[in-house]
Amino acid sequence: GRATVRLDPAFTVGPVRPRMFGSFVEHMGRCVYTGIYEPGHPAADELGFRTDVAELVRELGVTLVRYPGGNFVSNYRWEDGVGPKADRPRQLDLAWRSVETNQVGTDDFVDWARRVGVEPMMAVNLGTRGLQDAVDLLLYCNARPGTRLPDQRVANGHVEPHDIRVWCLGNELDGLWQIGHKTAEEYARVAEETARAMRQVDGRVELVACGSSNRAMPTFGTWERVVLERCFDLVEHISAHAYYEPVDGDVDSFLAAGEDMHRFIEAVVATADHVAAVKGSDKRVMVSFDEWNVWYHSRFPGERSLEIREAPELIEDVYDVRDAVVVGSLLITLLQHADRVSMACQAQLVNVIAPILTRPGGPAWRQTIFHPFALTARYARGTVLRPAVVSDRVETRAYGPVDAVVVTATHDPESGDLTVFVVNRSRTESSELTLDVAPPVGGDPTAYVLVEHLVVHDEDPSATNTEERPHRVTPHPGDAAVDGATLTATLPATSWHCIRLT
Numbered sequence: 180g181r182a183t184v185r186l187d188p189a190f191t192v193g194p195v196r197p198r199m200f201g202s203f204v205e206h207m208g209r210c211v212y213t214g215i216y217e218p219g220h221p222a223a224d225e226l227g228f229r230t231d232v233a234e235l236v237r238e239l240g241v242t243l244v245r246y247p248g249g250n251f252v253s254n255y256r257w258e259d260g261v262g263p264k265a266d267r268p269r270q271l272d273l274a275w276r277s278v279e280t281n282q283v284g285t286d287d288f289v290d291w292a293r294r295v296g297v298e299p300m301m302a303v304n305l306g307t308r309g310l311q312d313a314v315d316l317l318l319y320c321n322a323r324p325g326t327r328l329p330d331q332r333v334a335n336g337h338v339e340p341h342d343i344r345v346w347c348l349g350n351e352l353d354g355l356w357q358i359g360h361k362t363a364e365e366y367a368r369v370a371e372e373t374a375r376a377m378r379q380v381d382g383r384v385e386l387v388a389c390g391s392s393n394r395a396m397p398t399f400g401t402w403e404r405v406v407l408e409r410c411f412d413l414v415e416h417i418s419a420h421a422y423y424e425p426v427d428g429d430v431d432s433f434l435a436a437g438e439d440m441h442r443f444i445e446a447v448v449a450t451a452d453h454v455a456a457v458k459g460s461d462k463r464v465m466v467s468f469d470e471w472n473v474w475y476h477s478r479f480p481g482e483r484s485l486e487i488r489e490a491p492e493l494i495e496d497v498y499d500v501r502d503a504v505v506v507g508s509l510l511i512t513l514l515q516h517a518d519r520v521s522m523a524c525q526a527q528l529v530n531v532i533a534p535i536l537t538r539p540g541g542p543a544w545r546q547t548i549f550h551p552f553a554l555t556a557r558y559a560r561g562t563v564l565r566p567a568v569v570s571d572r573v574e575t576r577a578y579g580p581v582d583a584v585v586v587t588a589t590h591d592p593e594s595g596d597l598t599v600f601v602v603n604r605s606r607t608e609s610s611e612l613t614l615d616v617a618p619p620v621g622g623d624p625t626a627y628v629l630v631e632h633l634v635v636h637d638e639d640p641s642a643t644n645t646e647e648r649p650h651r652v653t654p655h656p657g658d659a660a661v662d663g664a665t666l667t668a669t670l671p672a673t674s675w676h677c678i679r680l681t
């Protein structure tokens with residue numbers, strides 16, 4: 180196959196937003212306990228956080244971390260998780276039918292986030308609770324000392340406010356599985372009043388209204404409209420969530436999952452802009468894609484077993500090369516929407532459908548999906564460009580014919596770095612890429628030199644990284660070559676690429 184690309188630094192989509200490289204820590208399975216936190220582990224710091232995991236999180240390039248859920252947050256009592264650890268109650272978490280020991284809570288998570296160097300993104304419980312508890316948690320976190328809740332924070336060792344900016348107004352309340360599930364109208368009212376009150380507490384917060392749990396939800400589109408009709412002036416963002424796996428063995432559609440994400444984002448943007456039009460407003464509500472990943476639901480049918488345990492092994496997907504290519508392609512899709520996607524969080528960070536796996540008392544290692552994320556987070560800089568692409572097509576059951584080769588690029592005007600991210604979504608055909616870069620206006624047409632071409636691909640697309648072979652799948656050099664203003668490279672079937680020019 181062939182793919183021809185024309186790139187011009189003058190044709191742009193939007194800025195590379197650092198919050199695009201977010202992740203998610205939920206009190207679920209082993210994400211917190213024996214994931215980020217394991218007192219007694221040889222690598223634990225004095226607070227009990229695993230420094231080996233923290234090191235990998237830094238290498239991954241994560242910028243923002245959503246917390247504490249997920250479905251968990253919809254039955255969470257935040258006050259159980261603050262204060263002296265010995266006094267914190269053990270509670271039954273109904274979302275994952277697990278014992279929550281509360282040994283990690285809001286203050287601990289913020290401590291961890293500051294140590295790792297990520298921005299915390301907090302969710303409030305609009306399932307079993309509501310406005311008052313959301314306001315209390317915000318007061319506890321962000322208010323200056325002098326009244327009861329911030330004084331409690333000070334007594335718990337945090338004099339300075341946590342100053343958390345981004346707040347999610349609940350989680351997936353459109354889903355019947357959500358504790359405290361609501362109709363669009365019910366949720367819209369609660370979110371509206373909660374948002375108004377939270378803004379009274381702290382005028383600097385950015386609020387995220389719940390959008391749909393996936394594009395196939397029966398209320399998709401209506402939900403967003405109803406919620407934004409009420410909350411339009413009170414929120415900056417609306418969420419979207421999506422998880423992908425091969426359905427009934429349909430790998431071609433799975434490799435084209437970016438197509439679903441693209442249509443999802445376009446539909447949410449259209450709905451938000453419709454509400455803006457009706458309101459006569461020029462405001463642009465942004466999309467917070469705050470849960471996305473590959474998740475093999477089919478592998479974990481018993482995840483809601485009746486046995487109630489502490490930190491059970493829940494949905495610990497082991498990812499292969501194909502999954503990594505899909506994750507890389509989803510990051511390309513997110514960048515292609517840099518004009519309207521303000522944030523994105525891969526779900527989750529450790530052990531639970533995660534780029535990092537740990538063994539309790541043992542090592543932590545990088546899954547295959549770690550690599551496209553880390554390279555994109557490191558090298559996507561400056562402005563996202565809008566390339567013109569002509570590619571062979573692949574037939575898919577879910578989306579019809581789609582381009583085999585999908586491309587995005589970023590250009591940093593300060594350093595002059597130009598990075599091209601490419602995926603070949605064909606399962607069977609390799610593709611010869613020819614990419615022409617227009618020179619900067621009035622500039623030297625041969626200005627770009629190749630720095631590096633890294634590929635995620637393997638002769639065995641089902642290869643994985645394991646505790647025994649943690650480096651079985653890593654990025655390796657590709658064959659890209661630059662001649663004048665033309666770059667050529669071979670894109671094997673099912674491969675993801677990061678090509679760096681300067």
Ligand code: AHR
Pocket residue numbers: 205207248249250251350351470526527
């Ligand atoms: O990330 C796992 C779960 O997926 C989250 O708890 C929930 O929000 C979503 O359904």
